[in-house]
Amino acid sequence: MALVNEHFLKLPNNYLFADIAKKVNAFKVSHPHADVISLGIGDVTQPLCPAVVEAMHKAVDDLSKSESFHGYGPEQGYAFLREAIVKNDYLPRGIHLDPSEVFVNDGAKSDTGNIQELVRWDNSIGVTDPIYPVYIDSNVMIGRAGVVQDGKWSNVTYMPCTAENHFVPQIPDRRVDIIYLCYPNNPTGTVITKEELRKWVNYALKNDTLIFYDAAYEAYIQDPSIPHSIYEIKGARKVAIEFRSYSKTAGFTGVRCGYTVVPKELTASTLSGERIPLNHLWNRRQCTKFNGTSYISQKAAEATYSAAGREQVKEVIDYYMTNAKIMYDTLTSLGVEVYGGQNAPYLWVKTPDGSGSWRFFEQMLYNAHVVCTPGVGFGPSGEGYIRLTAFGNRNNCEEAMERIHKWLK
Ligand SMILES: *Cc1c(COP(=O)(O)O)cnc(C)c1O
Secondary structure (H helix, E strand, O other), X not given: OOOOOHHHHHOOOOOXXXXXXXXXXXXXXXXXXXXXXXXOOOOOOOOOOHHHHHHHHHHHHHHOOHHHOOOOOOOOXXXXXXXXXXXXXXXXXXXXXXXXXXXXXXXXXXXXXXXXXXXXXXXXXXXXXOOOOHHHHHXXXXXXXXXXXXXXXXXXXXXXXXXXXXXXXXXXXXXXXXXXXXXXXXXXXXXXXXXXXXXXXXXXXXXXXXXXXXOOOHHHOOOOOOOOOHHHOOOHHHOEEEEEEHHHHHOOOOOOOEEEEOOOOOEEEOOOOOEEEHHHHHHHHHHHHOOOOOHHHHXXXXXXXXXXXXXXXXHXXXXXXXXXXXXXXXXXXXXXXXXXXXXOOEEEXXXXXXXXXXXXXXXXXXXXXXXXXXXXXXXXXXXXXXXXXXXXXXXXXXXXXXXXXXXXX
């Protein structure tokens, strides 16, 4: 008899975006002429930039000729991309990585979900709350999260991030083996200062804790004092794995490319106290379970570092950040409490009348015909907030703000 992995059965059948779609469809049926604008799902809308498109066309041409054909590539990614990453994303910030510490992937979601395979099932985990659901759910599937009680997992330490603590998570008062951090943050759009990040690195060094650091939105940072990488903090190489992605940086959500940095100095212990370098383990894991990112996607990623590519990528980011500013200014002018949106493409909005996330979601849908994401869908501390994304096109963004203005003023 084949026995199922019953840990999967613990996952609540709570599909946030499916629930949203259901409610939006119900609205559309009863309001067939309403023009609904979505500021809900965290996906980009602007097309790939010309430098990327050109590189992809050229990559297809390479594959069309026997002299330049590429079959399976290295599981870790092509040297041309790993070297470009080291040189462009890290060296200018004074971070010296070796290309062998960079693992190219098909987007950050897979690796942020898979990385937990490197550590024993009985490690404890800590997460900021609200949170990108992948971190917890991937731990639930392996049995590390315990059981869910009142919306919280019994073996997970939650570090609330709310307006009350200015979205600065508190260092847990007990030791935790693994900490997930995501900055700039999805869903709150808030960032972490160097000083605060240093506290986490020091905690990890002192407690022999691993930090999984998701920097998928680093390209949106506008304030020069905010760290783009955890390796800007001294000692972080000993304790942190960093995830990055071209998805939000360069509109690659449909192209699929990202990377994970596993420094050579990073180790974890066996039960008998032997230190094992995780770079070796991750390499072994990738060679077994992953067969590389497509040559075309990696050529596309490389093109984001050319002079033209860089400029074009920045233009798109500026476009989204202008949306964010329009949204931020409209909402604050209405006296609404808004967080994020300054160094990230997300705005985290406190429901003005103190109502619950889902109730305000429905009010906004029925009164302004605008779709948001209920904050409680990202964790218990998200209750009473909604998330808006700046990834829409300008017209929709402006129209949505006009409607919200008319409704709330
Ligand atoms: C979008 C996103 C990613 C990147 O996902 P991809 O798989 O690279 O498309 C990673 N982390 C967070 C928090 C995200 O919101």
